[in-house]
Amino acid sequence: MLTFGHNMLKSFRMNVFSVSQIRDWDAFTIAHEPIHSIDLMERASSAFVRWFCARFDDRCPVIVFCGMGNNGGDGLAISRMLLQKCYNVRTCVVKHSPKGSADFSRNLERLESLTAIEWIETAADIPTLLSPPIVIDALLGSGLSRPAEGLMAEVIQRINDAQTPVISVDIAAGLFADMPNAPSDSIIKPTHTVAFQCPKLAFFQPQCAEFVGEWDIVSIGLSEKYELQTPTSYFYTDAAIIEPFTKARKKYSHKGSFGHALLIGGSYGKIGSIVLSAKACLRSGAGLLTVQAPQCGYDIIQTSIPEAMVLPDWHWRINTAVPNIEPYSAIGIGPGMGQDPQTLLMLRELLTLLTSPIVLDADALNLLSKHPDMLTILPKNSILTPHPKELQRLLGQSWKDDYEKLTLLRDFSQKYQLIVCLKGAHTAVALPDGSIHFNSTGNPGMATGGSGDVLTGIITGLLAQGMHPTDAAVFGVFQHGKAGDRAAQKCTQPALIASDIINEMRW
Secondary structure, eight states: OBOOSSOOGGGSOEEEOOHHHHHHHHHHHHHHTTOOHHHHHHHHHHHHHHHHHTTOOTTSOEEEEEOSSHHHHHHHHHHHHHHHTTOOEEEEEEOOSSSOOHHHHHHHHHHHTTSOOEEEOSGGGSOOOOSOOEEEEESSOTTOOSOOOHHHHHHHHHHHHHTOOEEEESSOTTOOSSSOOOTTOOOOOOSEEEEESSOOGGGGOGGGGGGTOEEEEEOOOOOHHHHHHSOOSEEEEOGGGTGGGBOOOOTTOOGGGGOEEEEEOOOTTOHHHHHHHHHHHHHTTOSEEEEEEOGGGHHHHHHHOTTSEEEEOSSSSSOOOOOOOTTOSEEEEOTTOOOOHHHHHHHHHHHHHOOSOOEEOTHHHHHHHHOGGGGGGSOTTOEEOOOHHHHHHHHTSOOSSHHHHHHHHHHHHHHHTOEEEEOSTTOEEEOTTSOEEEEOOOOGGGOSTTHHHHHHHHHHHHHHTTOOHHHHHHHHHHHHHHHHHHHHHHHOTTTOOHHHHHHTOOO
């Protein structure tokens, strides 16, 4: 069973901080643990090395490229630790500044006692990467405030041209952590980024994908007190969110204990959409489910989902009738529904009757886009699940970059007091309080027809069982992606279809 009632989400999430907040987090930890900054750098470098050694053995030649700031100091410490573990390591320092940071200089002294450092002072000094070594990028950190240029840009370009595996320390050199880069900026294109303590906002932007690669978070023991007391608008939903929602069902529970959901959708030729939603809704744990569909879908639904009840519309091809909503604890509408004028009338009248949040997807969203006055009558905390094109239509405008998209998403959610799940990699769930929650599960195999219909069914089922709308959205998105990950492991990403996601639902 799932535990419900008060919004539990606030206690189970990972913060995504800005560059200035991360800098303050380091300083707070140094002051209050207390710990010297050089020792905190040692801790961070050790965390990176543990991650690295778990994936690459000492037969792999390694080249560590360092800048002269604290990210470069991390790189020097990483070189030293890998040498001590008998790795074949070369260390190259780009002399892009007259003087290095204090902790860089301290780690430089430590490393020079073990090995020679290769200094890159001109383009001619950049090593040729003919054999495929593993490159560790410790050139520039998250505090970058201007684009990489000159010699540093040349080094970045040479590394990218070599097409060798690249692991970036905390963030790729040249990538801004929480603001857009210009298309012409020089940025490392890593195969993997190992970030310290928390992800950067850039990790969730489609336009930054080639500058992040696969990424992991390693803890470096920064202050929990700072994390708890520091406000942010961005959060990352990981596996820790599951536990507080999971609990065994009580022995004397019955189907009425777990809600009665109503799904409205389907039209001639698109009954499959509402079938997928219905199956997912039942699999999410809803005790009872009724599906309203046009008469052409009656036999299909009764045959393919015997566990569901069917409320056939009088019309053969489309949904037109406004149902009696009294028996239902939650309603989801839109999958395969179509945009017929009679369907629009049904949707408009239904919305005027509602007092509790509803889930809207697909054609319900398209009708809202064409008739935005209906947004004002949606119950507070209703859940919308658009993909980017549907969001663009809802907003009535496009965006210049992915950071502006997040701002528009947040503004829309707050203006109408709605929960918006913007589907895609790291699905972003925008809440009426102005926060945005990025998801950690899912894979490209889920970019297949019907996947969104499954999500609608899951969230509707959770809502029907009494889950708080914000929890239903964030938890539902997580579990949808998790089921998709299990499905991809079984049948591969290219072969994955929406039904596979339903078959892998379990919690």
